[in-house]
Amino acid sequence: MTTILALHRDGHAVIGGDGQVTLGHGIQKHGAVKVRSLADGRVLAGFAGGAADALTLMERFESHLGRGGDAPLRKAAVELAREWRSDRRLRRLEAVLVVADASELLLVTGTGDVIAPDDGVLATGSGGNVALGAARALLRHAELPLEEVCRAALAITGEIDLYTNDHVTVLSTGARSAP
Numbered sequence: 001m002t003t004i005l006a007l008h009r010d011g012h013a014v015i016g017g018d019g020q021v022t023l024g025h026g027i028q029k030h031g032a033v034k035v036r037s038l039a040d041g042r043v044l045a046g047f048a049g050g051a052a053d054a055l056t057l058m059e060r061f062e063s064h065l066g067r068g069g070d071a072p073l074r075k076a077a078v079e080l081a082r083e084w085r086s087d088r089r090l091r092r093l094e095a096v097l098v099v100a101d102a103s104e105l106l107l108v109t110g111t112g113d114v115i116a117p118d119d120g121v122l123a124t125g126s127g128g129n130v131a132l133g134a135a136r137a138l139l140r141h142a143e144l145p146l147e148e149v150c151r152a153a154l155a156i157t158g159e160i161d162l163y164t165n166d167h168v169t170v171l172s173t174g175a176r177s178a179p
Contacts, residue, residue, distance in 0.1 A: 001163030002034050003127035004046035005135055005153055006098045006105045007146045008120040012172065013100035015044040016150040018127075018158060019167030021051070031167045038062050042101055043073060044171050048125035049095030057084065057097055061108070073101045077114045085112040096124045102173055127161030147172055 001022050006015045021029035035046040036058060043065060047054030060083060064076035077099055084093070097108040105122045107115040115122075121139065123132040134153035138144060144152070150170050158166045 001126035002032075002048045003125040003131050003154060003157050003161060003164040004034060004048050004096075004098050004123065005128075005131040005150055005157075006044070006046065006100050006122045007135060007139075007150055008100060008105045009139075009146055011102045012146055013044060013102060013105060014146040014150045014170060014172045015046045015098060015100055016154050016168055016170035017046045017048075017125075018154055018164045019169065020163060020165035022163055027165075030165055033169050035169050035171050037171050037173070039065050039072075039101075041173060044100045044173055046098045047095050048098075048128075050093070053093035054095035054097065057093060057095055057108075060084075061097065061099065073099060073104060073106065074114070074116075077106045077108045081108050081110075081112050081114050084108075084110045098122055098124055100173070126163035127157040130160050130164075131157040 002018055004017045015035045017034040019031040021032045038045055045058055061080045064079040065072055099106050104116055107122055121135050131153050134156040138149045147170050154168045158164045
């Protein structure tokens, strides 16, 4: 279990995730990195779910990104979702991906979902709803850079969700967000 939070505003995207790895009822690791920079830093990806499954999906996503097009992030996400849903081996993979570039955020699932949020805030994983609420509140009531909003929202989530810790990694792309 984990929490992944992504934010987008004015051509700037941020993805953050905690580092807790649980197996059964125990914590196995505190400092895992569940967010990655892809395509020479132009695209960010984060995952919740099985690490091996998610890394396999990220590799597939990155290969679709390499094919380009007018909207490479969205096109790559749709192609991955299509492949994930239709391939017998991939259908068994249990993970969720959050991907972002300077223009948008997307949630990609194995059921064929490719979801873009209305408000530039997207979260998934065990603490996803807590992170989503904390980020929305911070964005509405504080003038902070996206990186700080992401760190603060994940810190709040770590205080509430048993499967989220305070070892947070935050990556960003695009123009820097001004308060």
